[in-house]
Amino acid sequence: MSSSVQVPAGASERAYHLAEEHEHEAGSSTMLGFWLYLMSDCLIFAMLFASYGVYSGSTAGGPDAKELFDLPLVALNTAMLLFSSITYGFAMIAAEEGKKAATLRWLAITGVFGLCFLGIEMYEFSHLIHEGAGPQRSAFLSAFFTLVGTHGLHVTFGIVWLTTLMVQVAKHGLGAANMRRLMCLSLFWHFLDVVWIGVFTFVYLLGVL
Amino acid sequence: MAGHAHHDAHGHGADHGHGGHGDAPSHGSRREYVIGFLLSVVLTAIPFALVMTNAFADTRITAAIVTLCAVVQIVVHMIYFLHMNTKSENGWTLMALIFTVILVVIVLAGSLWVMYHMNVNMMPQMSGDMSAM
Numbered sequence: 001m002s003s004s005v006q007v008p009a010g011a012s013e014r015a016y017h018l019a020e021e022h023e024h025e026a027g028s029s030t031m032l033g034f035w036l037y038l039m040s041d042c043l044i045f046a047m048l049f050a051s052y053g054v055y056s057g058s059t060a061g062g063p064d065a066k067e068l069f070d071l072p073l074v075a076l077n078t079a080m081l082l083f084s085s086i087t088y089g090f091a092m093i094a095a096e097e098g099k100k101a102a103t104l105r106w107l108a109i110t111g112v113f114g115l116c117f118l119g120i121e122m123y124e125f126s127h128l129i130h131e132g133a134g135p136q137r138s139a140f141l142s143a144f145f146t147l148v149g150t151h152g153l154h155v156t157f158g159i160v161w162l163t164t165l166m167v168q169v170a171k172h173g174l175g176a177a178n179m180r181r182l183m184c185l186s187l188f189w190h191f192l193d194v195v196w197i198g199v200f201t202f203v204y205l206l207g208v209l
Numbered sequence: 210m211a212g213h214a215h216h217d218a219h220g221h222g223a224d225h226g227h228g229g230h231g232d233a234p235s236h237g238s239r240r241e242y243v244i245g246f247l248l249s250v251v252l253t254a255i256p257f258a259l260v261m262t263n264a265f266a267d268t269r270i271t272a273a274i275v276t277l278c279a280v281v282q283i284v285v286h287m288i289y290f291l292h293m294n295t296k297s298e299n300g301w302t303l304m305a306l307i308f309t310v311i312l313v314v315i316v317l318a319g320s321l322w323v324m325y326h327m328n329v330n331m332m333p334q335m336s337g338d339m340s341a342m
Contacts, residue, residue: 032298039309046313050320075257082249085290089242190290194283200253201279205260209268209275 027180034184038191041154045195048150052143052203060138065207068133070124074204077120078196081155084113085193092186095174103174103182107166110189114159121152144203151199154192161185237292245289252282 056065091106125145128134135145165185169178256275258264265271287293287306295303 032301035298035302036305039305042309043312043316046316050317053317053321054324071257071261075253075261078253078257082246082253085249085286086242086246089237089246089290090239092237093239093242187291190286193290194286197279197282197286201256201275205256205275206272209260209272 027177030180031183031187034187038187041191042195045147045150045198048143048147049198049202052147055139055143056207058139060140062138062141063131063133064140065203068128068131069204069208071204071208073120073124074200077117077124078200080113080117080120081193081196084110084117085190087113088186088189092182095169095179095182098174100169100174104166104169107162107169111159111162111166114155114162118152118155118159121148125149147203148199151192151195154188154195158185158189158192161188237289241289245285248285248289249282252278252285 087106087110091103091110094102094106128141133141135142162185165178165181168181172178256278259271259274263271293303293306297303
């Protein structure tokens with residue numbers, strides 16, 4: 001037996017734990033916490049997908065998915081979100097390499113793609129409402145606007161967050177805190193892209209089929 | 210590719226202040242993002258092309274392929290963009306994900322199953338179909 005085992009299990013062991021606890025503090029649990037938030041957000045979307053699935057046939061004599069959805073527009077929208085995903089990835093890589101200007105440039109490009117996505121979605125929504133296919137028309141359209149609108153709101157807040165972070169990075173550089181924030185937004189942004197895969201597959205493609 | 214090798218060499222370093230754990234989140238390399246992006250483009254193009262050109266007369270085949278593409282693309286995004294692996298945060302992110310997937314499957318399958326049978330059995334005009342259940 002080595003002598004380290006025979007040290008009284010008193011002060012020294014407690015001190016060891018205290019030291020480790022202290023080391024953990026500087027935001028090291030943020031990523032796990034943020035991941036848990038995303039998982040709970042995932043459950044919100046699961047509920048909305050489920051209600052859409054249940055109501056997708058309840059058109060109350062109104063127009064159905066086949067008549068309403070414009071697939072080329074959805075394809076364009078999907079492309080915007082996909083491009084914004086890879087440009088955010090490039091922003092993260094630039095940030096890791098400590099290139100502030102490149103990080104800001106890629107973040108700005110990501111924001112522009114995000115705004116294009118939102119613009120196209122707003123155009124689609126206003127077009128539908130003008131055709132008399134607003135959310136009050138049928139249970140199907142209520143569920144559709146709730147699901148796709150909730151995703152759009154997430155993207156909106158993602159862009160607000162992105163803009164805030166660009167100011168932060170421009171002012172304070174790429175320190176530990178800003179890297180952590182960039183990582184969180186990275187998870188959020190890519191998560192929204194994953195949700196959009198579900199939307200374009202189950203709402204648009206399978207709806208038109 | 211020299212740039213890529215250089216990046217990998219310090220990509221997982223502890224130079225962001227959250228090191229010292231051994232479970233620092235992996236951020237992925239440029240090559241990883243490009244692979245993920247190209248796979249996503251293919252997995253998005255296939256379902257859109259199939260639906261827009263009415264490739265199969267039997268829509269069930271199209272629906273099956275479209276759904277499969279979505280599932281594969283979600284996994285691709287998880288690995289290449291969200292950098293999921295079994296090691297980050299000592300495996301707790303993966304545990305949370307598995308738990309969430311189980312809940313999502315229960316919510317979706319349960320809701321659709323229950324409500325479909327409610328409709329079939331309760332709608333007056335559908336009462337003739339009771340024997341088919």
